[in-house]
Amino acid sequence: MIRSELVARIAEQNPHLTAQEREAVVRTILRVITKALVQGDRVELRDFGTFSIRDRDPRAARNPRTGKQVTVPARVHVYFKPGKGMQARLNLEKVDPEEVAERI
Template identity: 35%
Template sequence: MQNPGTVTRADLAEAVYREIGLSRTESSELVESVIDYICEALLKGENVKLAGFGTFSLRDKKERIGRNPKTGEEVPITSRRVLVFKPSQVLRERVDSALSPKK
C-alpha cells in the first residue's frame, strides 16, 4: 500500500503517460532510464544538476565523535560519503508559495 503524500516511480510513469501520451510501458521505461542515468552519474562521482529543480551531489564527511542519545556515551562515527540534494531557488520559491497561508 502506498504511503499518502509519497510519489513513487509508478506515479511518475503514470504522469508521463497522461501528460506526454506515451504508452504505459514506454512511460515506465522512460522513468527508469532517467533514474538509472542519475544513479550512474552519481556513482561516477559526478554532480547531477536539473535546472529549475536542484542539484544532487556527493559529499565526504570526516570521522567525528557522536553521542548515543540513550546512554550519553561517546561513539566514533566513521568517515563516509553521503548524497546531498540542494533544491534550486525556483523549486524553493514554488514550494514556499504553495505552503504559505493564503491571505
C-alpha cells in the first residue's frame, strides 16, 4: 500500500472528512512518528507494532561493480517489530477474518 492508497482507504471509512482533512491526518501521523524517532524515542502502537532506531557500526564492504573495498560509515536505521495482534492477524491464528476486517 502506498500513501495515496492509505488516504483513499481513510476516505472510504470516513466519508465525512474532506480531502484536505484526510491528507492532514496521514501527514500528521507520519510526521509525529518521524519526529519521535529523530529525537531517539520509541513509538509503540498497540496491536500494530513498535518503531525504534538502532545504530549500525561502521564496516568494510565491497563495491559490486569494481570489487574495490569501501568503508560504510556508522548509521542509524529504523527498526520495526510487529506486535502480537499484528502477528495474529497476519498468521490468522485463532482470529475471525470478519473481526480482522472490522479492525482494519
